[in-house]
Amino acid sequence: MARWVALLRGVNVNGITIRSAELAALFRELGYEDVRTVLASGNVVFTADGDAATVTGAVEQALRDRFGYDAWIVLVPHGRLAAIVDDFPFPSGPDRHDYVVFGSAAPALDALLVDLIVDESTERVARGDGVVYWSCPKGSSTDTAFAKRAAAARFKRTTTTRNTNTLRKLL
Template sequence: MARYLALLGSINVGGNRIKMADLKTTLEGAGFRDVVTVAASGNVIFTDDRDPAMLEIRLESLVEQKFGFKSCAMVRSADEVKAAIDENPFHGMGPQHGSDKMVHSIFLSQQPDKASVDALIAEHASKGSERLALGDRVLFLDYVHGVGLSDLSNKVLERRLKVKGTARNMNSLKNILSKMR
């Protein structure tokens, strides 16, 4: 049995409200084990022996059936969550970069085309102070001055990279990882 994190997108934003207790009950009823929710933004830790790609499909289906809206689900192991922290080139870089609240790892549904990422980085270099880098099914983004001041919204990133994604900042990821162990 493996311990996983499900990062559910579009939870408790834009009118898509779910009580974490209801989400936990739904997942337990569907056979997920040792379910723990972290914060109210769609972070669910659980134990399972199924393939992560199949778990993503199942989670997306459960959210739509039970709560009535589409959500993307990214399922990652503790090692993958740790890598999303450790491999983020903007994490812990000091005052010239954003704080742990501003540095994000955006978990992606699949690896985007490198040319699309390179084009986005090149185009944005003259537009804002944010910094971007690509990892393994994760986009690292330093919002520097805040998410709300950036034109690099999740919708823009998904449209440009042609993949689904859901972001978590370093503070959230460290908290989640501590609960996965």
């Protein structure tokens, strides 16, 4: 059995409301063990048999069936998460938000950065191993150049963003 982190996109926004207890129950019904939800933004840590594609497919279908929305997740091996957080390349500070953008496919992450021009005095963006790292001033996480790019509809099904503080809670 492998330990996984499922990062759901678009949960508890835009009319898609899933309570943590219902989400955890769904994962248990799928036969997964050691299920733990973190915050109310679609983060589930669990243990499951099967490879990433099998687990992803089962979770996405179960979410669609149970909650009636076009669900998709990014599945991350739990053991990789600490390295992802540890590899955050920018200095942190009390006036900044530090984020990691996860993708279900490398081309989607690469597309986030194609021809992107950012004001490095405001925000910083860097490609990591299977992720994109992003740091911006508090209060600007929706209006920077990268924020606008990441919010584009074409990335809706392939990327999801988490604050590094949230990621630490998943460890």
